[in-house]
Amino acid sequence: MDTAALTRTPGTPSPRRRRRVAALAALLFFFGPAVAFAAGDRADEIENREPAAFPALSRRFATGFEAWAVDHLPLRGQAVRAHTLLSERLFGEPPSYATAGPRAYPRVIEGRDGWLYFGDDVAEACRPAGTTAGVLDRVRRLGEIVRGSGRGFVFTVAPDKTTVSPDKLPDRFLGEGCLRSRKTELWAALEAARVPGYLDLRAPLLRLQRDTGEPAYFRTDSHWSERSAALYGAELARVLRPALAGGTRLTFLGRSPREGDLGRLLGAPRREDAARWRLDRDGVRRLAQDDRDAPIAFRVTNATTRAALFRPRTLIVGDSFTRESTPWITPYFADLTVLRSDAPVRAGPERVAGYLREAEVVVFEMVERYWAGGHGEMLTDETLAAVEKALKAAPRRAGGPG
Incomplete structure (x- = not known):
């Protein structure tokens, strides 16, 4: 006779049933992502980064596996969006995902008139690594x-x-003080340092915004607008060779709906009516685009019958600001390779050094928040040592400024 059954409170599940439920939950946790993947469900990139990769078998496997499982949970994006919608309906603000421990800054700052700002601007400035x-x-x-x-x-x-x-930031927000002080320190240091080869984009962007009356950044995105991306390309061309401005026009194409990355980061997509632009350069045509090294890098070659091209083989090492701007950069170059600035982590310092070895001119772009945070994948001791070794073994004659 099952004596435990005689003493069990009515409605309380038996130990055997509890074990079965626990086993089922474990199976869903460990194998749910794989089953959902096989059924066609894909985890969304809702945190402005790629989902965590499956960890290597090491002492850190447990921590890495937890991050992988969370990122690949089926219907994760739908759950986050539902949570966000419920929080906004009930409390008038998006949910906070802060955890116990160090102060957690919001991933997205909600400003006035529907403006969104990337919370990492604050987190990097207030908790710098260097x-x-x-x-x-x-x-x-x-x-x-x-x-x-x-x-x-x-x-x-x-x-x-x-x-x-x-100007659309809220009147008060967590980290406001350290954000402002860090920005003041950074831009003053950049101006005072006078490092050879520095291209200032802040002043031209502020001037463009003032002269046009249009914001230089998308309302719901962490990146600059298409017109500002075109300004980046034009300023880069100017410092490389002023004659590249000839035969160049920026054409307004109208406005169309656009979904910004910050709404996705909130789990509640936000759309805006965004201005669209196209860069036209007389006689310039694309010869080829080599994507064999994607997503680490890609290479574009152009030819021209009229407008000048920058002829030295050029490498741009940049983050998402450069990648978002490539339609307004590549038409200035005869031979351009665009390399992700996190390539040292993705592909290793030696492979990155190989890209620099093949170039005659190197352009390095890094977003302000990483400067404020005191770190960058291209600036580690290992990467700098690998680059120095590779370039010393393959000197060239300079093909551009600096």
């Missing part, structure tokens, strides 16, 4: 390595949206 001076020293060293090998070097900073278009 100093502004340290980043400048490493960029200076990268420039010295590249120029010392006979190659041209240009570097630039993509300003944060909170720097160029801050």
Whole structure:
């Protein structure tokens, strides 16, 4: 006789049943993502980054597996969107995902008139991994390595949206003080350092915004507008070779709906009516695009019958600001390779050094928040050492500024 059944409170599940439920839950946790994947469900990239990869078998496997499982849970995006909608309907604000421990800054800051700002601008400024001076020293060293090998070097900073278009920020928000002080420190240091090859984009963006009366950044996205992307391309062309401005026109195509990345980060997509632009360069046509190294890098070659092209083989190392701007950059170059700035992590420092070795001119772009945070994948000791070794073994005659 089952004596446990005689003493069990009515309605309480038996130990055997509880074990079965626990086993089923474990199976769903461990194998649910794989089953959902086989059925056609795909986890969305809703955190402005790629989902975590399956971890290697090491001491950190448990921590890595937890991150992988969370990122690949089936219907994860739908659950986050439902949570966001419920929170906004009930409390008038998006949910907070802060956890116990260090102060958690919001992933998205909701401003006035539907404006959204990337919370990492604040998190990087308020919890920096390094100093502004340290980043400048490493960029200076990268420039010295590249120029010392006979190659041209240009570097630039993509300003944060909170720097160029801050007027829609809320009156008060967590981290406001350290954000403002860090920005003041960073831009003053950049101006005072006078590092060779520096291209300032902040002043032209502020001027464009003032002269046109249009914001330089999308309302619901962390990135600059198409017109600002075209300005980035034009400013880069100007410092490389002023004659590249000839035979170049920026054509307004009208306005159309656009979904920004910050709404997806909230789990509640936001759309806006965005201005669309096209860069036209007389006689320039695309010869080929080599995507064999995608998503790490891609290469574009162009030919022309009229407008000038920048002829030296060029490498741009940049983050999402550069990748979002490629339609307004590539038409200026005869031979251009665009390399992700996180390639040292994705592909290794030696492979990155190989891209620099093949170039005659190197352009390095990094977003302001990483400068404020005091770190960057291209600026680690391992990456700089690999680049120095590769370029010393393959010197060139300089093909551009710097």
